[in-house]
Amino acid sequence: MHRITRQNKSSIFLLELIFSILIFIVSAAICVQLCANARVLSNETAKLDTAVTDCSSIAELVYSSDSESALVASLEDNFDKVMVNDKSGAQEVRIINDDITIVCEIESANQMLTAHISAYEEDSPESTKTSSKSSAASSKGSSNDASNGKPADKSSKPIYELNAKHFTGAKA
Amino acid sequence: MKKNKSSFNLNNTGISLLMVLLIVLCFAIFAILSLKTAQDDYQSSKAFAERKASYYDACNSSEEALQLLASGDSKAAESKINEIDKKANFSYDNNVASWSIKFSGTQQLEVQASINSGDATISKWQTSTIGE
Numbered sequence: 001m002h003r004i005t006r007q008n009k010s011s012i013f014l015l016e017l018i019f020s021i022l023i024f025i026v027s028a029a030i031c032v033q034l035c036a037n038a039r040v041l042s043n044e045t046a047k048l049d050t051a052v053t054d055c056s057s058i059a060e061l062v063y064s065s066d067s068e069s070a071l072v073a074s075l076e077d078n079f080d081k082v083m084v085n086d087k088s089g090a091q092e093v094r095i096i097n098d099d100i101t102i103v104c105e106i107e108s109a110n111q112m113l114t115a116h117i118s119a120y121e122e123d124s125p126e127s128t129k130t131s132s133k134s135s136a137a138s139s140k141g142s143s144n145d146a147s148n149g150k151p152a153d154k155s156s157k158p159i160y161e162l163n164a165k166h167f168t169g170a171k172a
Numbered sequence: 173m174k175k176n177k178s179s180f181n182l183n184n185t186g187i188s189l190l191m192v193l194l195i196v197l198c199f200a201i202f203a204i205l206s207l208k209t210a211q212d213d214y215q216s217s218k219a220f221a222e223r224k225a226s227y228y229d230a231c232n233s234s235e236e237a238l239q240l241l242a243s244g245d246s247k248a249a250e251s252k253i254n255e256i257d258k259k260a261n262f263s264y265d266n267n268v269a270s271w272s273i274k275f276s277g278t279q280q281l282e283v284q285a286s287i288n289s290g291d292a293t294i295s296k297w298q299t300s301t302i303g304e
Contacts, residue, residue: 012185020192027196034203041210045217052221059228112239160221165232167239169291 050100051119051160058095058104062115062164068108071115075104096122100159113166118158226275227299230256233273234283238292241269241285270296278302 061078065071068091075093076082085092095102105116233256240249246264253260253271262271270284284296 016186016189020189023189024192024196027199031196031199031203034207038203038206038210041207041214045210045214048214048217048221052217052224056224056228059231063231110239111242112235162225162228163232164228165235167235167242167292169242170235170238170285170294171291172294172297 047099047121047159050098051102054095054097054100054102055117055119055160055162058102058115058117059162059164062113063166065113065166066168068106068113071106071113108168111167111169113168115164117162117164119160120156120158223276223279227279227281230273230275230281234271234281234297237269237271238283238285238287238294241287242290242292272300274302 057078058075061074062071065074072084072091072093075095076084079095079097081096083094083096085094089107091106093104093106095104099122101120101122103118103120107114233252237249237252240246240252241264246269249269250262250264253262253273257273257275260271260273263269264287267287268284269287270282272280272282274280278301279299280302282296282298282300283294285292285294
């Protein structure tokens with residue numbers, strides 16, 4: 001009959017230990033990847049939630065405003081970091097809230113106040129430096145603060161978009 | 173007689189491997205549960221975002237219809253409402269217009285307004301559950 005020697009015992013134990021460590025390494029790598037995916041997904045969810053909440057807040061302000069200037073004033077009242085850009089025939093308002101930048105293009109014609117609201121992820125500090133030279137006609141809050149960042153490049157895909165139209169001739 | 177303390181017992185073989193498998197199983201369960209929760213949260217956020225967008229589409233169409241009605245073009249207003257919901261029950265009698273736009277599976281926006289020359293007075297702007 002085959003006898004288990006002391007040397008055999010050690011090699012069996014070593015083999016088992018190596019096998020255990022290998023299994024642990026492979027499984028831990030898979031589990032860490034799953035957890036990382038979950039974290040990325042939760043961050044995206046948080047950003048989407050913030051974007052939806054902010055965009056709908058702005059849409060409600062559009063429905064309660066009678067003119068472009070009233071809308072801009074109520075946006076400045078309701079948000080901390082607001083930058084207003086006057087364009088020909090339209091106004092562009094940029095709002096920075098948490099990690100989200102909201103671009104709101106406001107137009108008014110034939111008693112119809114129209115706002116196109118888009119939420120973008122805020123720029124990284126690198127791109128902030130390059131884009132900070134672009135001018136804003138007027139601003140409220142601490143817009144000179146470098147940590148504010150500038151809104152994301154409009155060519156990037158928005159997280160969320162909403163259109164809000166309000167007939168200013170309507171009364172409740 | 174002195175006993176050999178380091179005597180090897182075959183029954184102990186595999187205990188460490190079993191422990192590792194148990195720990196790995198726990199890790200895997202936690203990781204899968206957290207991923208599933210995150211996925212469900214994301215799906216529900218997306219559904220909420222879509223529902224919001226549909227609601228504001230319905231509101232925008234209603235505002236445009238009010239503008240058209242105020243300018244005296246009731247046909248255009250009706251077609252504007254029917255663009256978004258063909259079963260909107262648009263009616264316009266005695267300067268009072270009403271419609272209800274379905275914007276999600278179970279919800280609709282009910283609007284009623286009286287139209288005067290150039291403006292409109294909204295008497296009802298309400299979200300309700302279909303079937304109530």
